[in-house]
Amino acid sequence: MIPEKLIQELKAIAGPEQVLTAAEDRWTYAFDATDLDHMPDAVVFPGSAAEISRILVLANAHRFPVVPRGAGTGRSGGAVPIQGGVVLVLTRLNRILEINTKDLVAVVEPGVILGRLKAAVEEKGLYYPPDPASAEFCTIGGNVAECAGGAVAVQYGVTRDYVLGLEVVLPTGEIIEAGTRTMKGVVGYDLTRLFLGSEGTLGVITRITLRLVAKPVARQTLAAAFKTLQAAGEAVSLILASGLAPTALEFLDQVTLGCVREMLPFKVPAGAGALLLIAVDGHPRDVEERAARIARFCEEQCARPVLRAKTPAEAEELWKARKVVSPSLKKVKPQKVSEDVVVPLGAIPELIAALAKISRRRGLIIPCYGHAGDGNIHVNILYDRNLAAEREAVGATVEDIFVLVRRLQGTLSGEHGIGLTKAPYLGLELSPGAIALQKRLKAAFDPNNIMNPGKVFPAT
């Protein structure tokens, strides 16, 4: 527990009303979008990088953990204060400082909600592509800390590909600038990308410079219902091999499709085994032609219907249905473990087939959906914690899946991070030498291990 004297110091730094210590207040910041939780000793809402610097100096002197947090939408336990200490909530740092249409950059604070940023950028005629399903709730700071992705990553890449520069408070309290405001830069080691996906373990991000791009002139969205997941998979392979370069290429299997069926703006035939959702960006005639060819690939695999959204509103409805897939799985079973593995593009069919086998062997429903276009598949292990057989099968099922993914030369996480949930499995992907090097890196930033301790690395 953090002693009262230090709580007073935290109040002196951030203001008394910005420090919460009542149990009911702290409880709100004990968890994220996983099922995990742990009570923090205090919750602090700092108002500036200078305040954060003073808090980290205090934490270093007295060795208490500091866990940065945005909106708590993370799926790997990154914001859960597993060793107590201070949860540093960054939602007061929520200014869009600049959207510059000449330099094609935005400068923002970490607490800005992604959806608000995207809308503000589009108002200026530009586009910030990353679009995780939580876009309306999550913060850009969390996106950077976890390197969030989303559906349009197939064409546009992930958060990493848009962060040019950062202001960061190091664990020892120094405020540094990393990266640039320019489109290119190779001065010194790439600290910017090292902070990308570092899950709050290397410092507190306090300002972000983002690259913006031209707004796509036209976008078409298609939906196609397939009899079987295999047929959908064939269509995906054809589309990827065609060079038609879709912007998004999402799939829903039978279970996930069932969960959002009534949200879709068209009638999905009974017995449909999979849905593909596809977007194509570009210049109007070009988009028209590519969408037509993609529709043909789907029809060749006997997809019925193959719908091309007629209005932006209809397209929006399709994407809305996609975005609620994850929470709507609670309709099937009360608990779930969400993984976001990635396999090489050619291995997607083998992954899907092998997951069906694991599901049968372990007696658990394992619905899949997600980013077929880049091999990043959201694999969900559903269970009821009141059923001992289901509850007890979860751990072995997770391990089966990770072993499978590694056999296919895949990776454990494409966009959710390691956090708490995957830390025990890090050794399945990284060698002891690579883990030792990563620990030396962590120590070079954070000699006293105050920043988000207990994350990324397996407990020793």
Add this chain to the structure above:
Amino acid sequence: MIPEKLIQELKAIAGPEQVLTAAEDRWTYAFDATDLDHMPDAVVFPGSAAEISRILVLANAHRFPVVPRGAGTGRSGGAVPIQGGVVLVLTRLNRILEINTKDLVAVVEPGVILGRLKAAVEEKGLYYPPDPASAEFCTIGGNVAECAGGAVAVQYGVTRDYVLGLEVVLPTGEIIEAGTRTMKGVVGYDLTRLFLGSEGTLGVITRITLRLVAKPVARQTLAAAFKTLQAAGEAVSLILASGLAPTALEFLDQVTLGCVREMLPFKVPAGAGALLLIAVDGHPRDVEERAARIARFCEEQCARPVLRAKTPAEAEELWKARKVVSPSLKKVKPQKVSEDVVVPLGAIPELIAALAKISRRRGLIIPCYGHAGDGNIHVNILYDRNLAAEREAVGATVEDIFVLVRRLQGTLSGEHGIGLTKAPYLGLELSPGAIALQKRLKAAFDPNNIMNPGKVFPAT
């Protein structure tokens, strides 16, 4: 000097014929594409990661420098063995191990010549975009170590954006894998991007997994001659603001244009003050339309002629002229210092105007050319080392330019790296806290500072 006993050990590791010690042989590996040189004690051509590991273990035990080297085309002194030791030439590791059209990846060794890789990838119907001017000579390993760019970076990004995974021999001899074979990945800290642009100071790269993309269906190349650099600059601003998303947008000023004038496949009018070279990729009709609109922007700025390459061979001639700009500057003055500064897109006109003032004040010719589309401008300070006034003005001119670039919120290097030539100026861009952190990072990889010592950081 490395004692004879250790030379014998190097020969035992790599084979006696793979270790050069004669002065005339060592001299060949004393320099790169800068004017700098320093004799190494020995030159070793290792044949495998295992051999490199043993060499680094030896270097660590006996504290001699190891400087990795590809083709020596670097422009910042990265491969110059400034503290002697061993130059580790990686040209024997020159296999293209795999080009996988299903996974859209290539796996290669560092010594593969970039041009050979690009051709092999295109034979399979795919595309590896990065295209530095030295593409026909430089190695992919050097590209990774320096994070090379090139003309098409405007649309496609730089080497960093294509490296998915690496095998690296750490300075202490462990061989580790970083990154993935997948399109996404956030497992642990991003070691892959940390090696990108680390200039051989963190380890020896021995295998590279690259992301490939679909080959553009069509490309158009345009050339436009302008009366003045200002008019060309106006056209650049119009094109960038239009959302027409050029693939490449290069400019040549009057001096650089003069150097390659007779190589161009059309007659440049006498008195032309600048040339723009523009490429547009995409589907054929779309490319046609965008190229026409870009041509119109140029015509509005009174460009004459505005040429659209009629055949791929004609386009190739235009790009060939662009690629020899740098060496052809020797026609003007025997010596040059090449900088590759980057400014925010909106600051390009101010940079160009201010460089003209510096040129007048310092009495040196400072031709500019390069990547107008991403703000990465190659600034060349020409001089004759036999003229004391010119020779002595160079240092102050470099400093003027860097101070200017920083005032415009730019960066000292976009694609050439810091190496030796820019190390004294690192403090103009990075704060003492950021430099101290980078030094701690270096020590976490290389506790005895054997890897390419004397680079990146200013001498202390």
